[in-house]
Amino acid sequence: MKFSCEKLVLQNAIATAGRAVAGKSSIPALEGLLLQCQGEELTVTGYNMQLGIRTRFTCDTEEEGALVLNARLFGDIVRRMSDDTLTFSSDDKLAVKLHCGDSDFDIVGLPAGDFPELPEVEENNLVELPEKTLRSMIQQTSFAVSTNEARPVHMGSLFEVSPLEMSIVSVDGFRLALRREKLEHPAAGVFSFVAPGSALNEVEKVCEDIDECVKITLGDRHILFEVGETELICRRLEGEFLDYRNAIPRKNPIRLLVDTKTMMESLDRVSVVISEKLKSPVRCLFTDNRVTFSARTASGDAKDVCRVEGDGGNLEIGFNNRYLTEALRYAPADKVYLEMNSGISPALIVPVDEEDHSFLYMVLPVRLKA
Numbered sequence: 001m002k003f004s005c006e007k008l009v010l011q012n013a014i015a016t017a018g019r020a021v022a023g024k025s026s027i028p029a030l031e032g033l034l035l036q037c038q039g040e041e042l043t044v045t046g047y048n049m050q051l052g053i054r055t056r057f058t059c060d061t062e063e064e065g066a067l068v069l070n071a072r073l074f075g076d077i078v079r080r081m082s083d084d085t086l087t088f089s090s091d092d093k094l095a096v097k098l099h100c101g102d103s104d105f106d107i108v109g110l111p112a113g114d115f116p117e118l119p120e121v122e123e124n125n126l127v128e129l130p131e132k133t134l135r136s137m138i139q140q141t142s143f144a145v146s147t148n149e150a151r152p153v154h155m156g157s158l159f160e161v162s163p164l165e166m167s168i169v170s171v172d173g174f175r176l177a178l179r180r181e182k183l184e185h186p187a188a189g190v191f192s193f194v195a196p197g198s199a200l201n202e203v204e205k206v207c208e209d210i211d212e213c214v215k216i217t218l219g220d221r222h223i224l225f226e227v228g229e230t231e232l233i234c235r236r237l238e239g240e241f242l243d244y245r246n247a248i249p250r251k252n253p254i255r256l257l258v259d260t261k262t263m264m265e266s267l268d269r270v271s272v273v274i275s276e277k278l279k280s281p282v283r284c285l286f287t288d289n290r291v292t293f294s295a296r297t298a299s300g301d302a303k304d305v306c307r308v309e310g311d312g313g314n315l316e317i318g319f320n321n322r323y324l325t326e327a328l329r330y331a332p333a334d335k336v337y338l339e340m341n342s343g344i345s346p347a348l349i350v351p352v353d354e355e356d357h358s359f360l361y362m363v364l365p366v367r368l369k370a
Contacts (some may be wrong), residue, residue, distance in 0.1 A: 001037050002089040013055050015077045020046035022052040031115035040352040052118040055230040066112035068198040121219035127161050127187040128213045135207035137168045137179045138200050140330040145197035146172035153239030156194040176362040181308040182261045199234035252339035255311035260328045266306035271321040276356025281366035282321045286312020309343040318368040327361040
């Protein structure tokens with residue numbers, strides 16, 4: 001195999017595909033990247049048996065071929081080379097020569113046949129939406145994905161697709177994040193699936209802030225995300241996802257208009273006395289046009305007042321400071337409604353426009369000691 005390309009282009013491809021490389025494996029090829037040179041195209045693939053990432057770019061090919069190189073070593077070498085044209089060549093014994101600028105490296109590869117094949121994803125259902133839209137939807141829901149292995153299905157996000165709309169929902173037992181967007185390209189039919197949170201984090205990194213469309217293909221067992229010249233394949237999570245619609249309280253007599261930035265700053269000040277070792281809920285007292293936050297730990301006491309619009313009816317309720325702050329931070333609006341019912345009912349963060357159903361965040365309260 002022999003080809004040449006710009007060093008930065010190869011470096012970016014290694015970084016992208018390398019996200020799916022196994023850290024340690026009994027199969028040496030899984031700690032490597034598969035390089036396939038065919039025609040005027042080089043394909044770089046990483047696969048850890050759970051997630052596969054394949055990306056391709058144009059190169060000057062002199063001789064076609066395929067082999068596997070240790071991802072860490074190959075990545076370190078290319079990253080340290082000067083920004084110039086890189087020449088790659090290998091012989092029948094998989095001895096690889098890398099030349100770029102004044103640098104030369106000789107390393108040894110593995111046979112391409114040692115690398116397991118990525119699953120084929122049959123096109124049962126397909127949905128398309130802009131990269132920047134999918135990126136923001138994942139970003140604004142992934143923080144609520146569960147890390148509890150007791151319920152594996154909640155370690156992913158639920159995608160619900162209808163012809164004109166797509167929703168992403170994440171839950172972790174303490175909070176819920178929902179984002180909904182209209183589809184510019186109507187989907188064929190109604191379907192749903194759960195994608196692993198770890199895979200969605202990689203999809204978010206690959207997506208850029210552009211209007212180019214991502215294709216999401218749903219197979220029987222796998223999901224394929226096509227982002228430009230990059231493909232990500234992951235296994236679907238099986239199991240019964242939370243019936244989140246019935247978990248959301250509908251009648252909330254208290255509704256306050258909140259400036260998200262102002263409330264986050266107020267929560268941040270009170271949270272100074274809270275730490276991993278000294279955990280304590282933030283006590284919230286909602287009165288007329290104001291909320292008083294307070295916290296008490298062995299480090300000390302903290303109190304802060306945040307202005308809101310509306311009457312809280314002297315409701316006293318406790319929240320995990322991080323959960324409430326994250327819900328406010330990821331809500332895609334400067335002002336939101338905070339809806340509540342009682343000191344033991346979940347709080348909702350919803351859009352100010354009642355016809356806007358693009359997001360909903362729910363945070364469960366923490367019982368306060370008298």
